[in-house]
Amino acid sequence: MKKATVTVCESMSEKTFELLSDGIKKKYGEDISIVKQIDKSLIGGFILTVDGVIYDNSVSSQLDRIKKELTE
Numbered sequence: 001m002k003k004a005t006v007t008v009c010e011s012m013s014e015k016t017f018e019l020l021s022d023g024i025k026k027k028y029g030e031d032i033s034i035v036k037q038i039d040k041s042l043i044g045g046f047i048l049t050v051d052g053v054i055y056d057n058s059v060s061s062q063l064d065r066i067k068k069e070l071t072e
Helices: 014-028 059-071
Strands: 002-008 032-038 045-050 053-058
Touching: 002 014, 014 032, 014 045, 045 059, 053 059
Parallel strands: 002 032
Antiparallel strands: 002 045, 045 053
């Protein structure tokens, strides 16, 4: 069984998390275990980790990338 960890901001609703979980199951199969973690520093969005692969779609990460681009 595959394991996925979804790190979300505190404000993500259960309905949104269910939709996200449904999308993960559709992509990786129904036999995936999904664990939810809360990280208040994310501001919004999520970070998905599946089998060691990280998909970072968090607002804080996007802001960090923009900051780097502006300071280079």
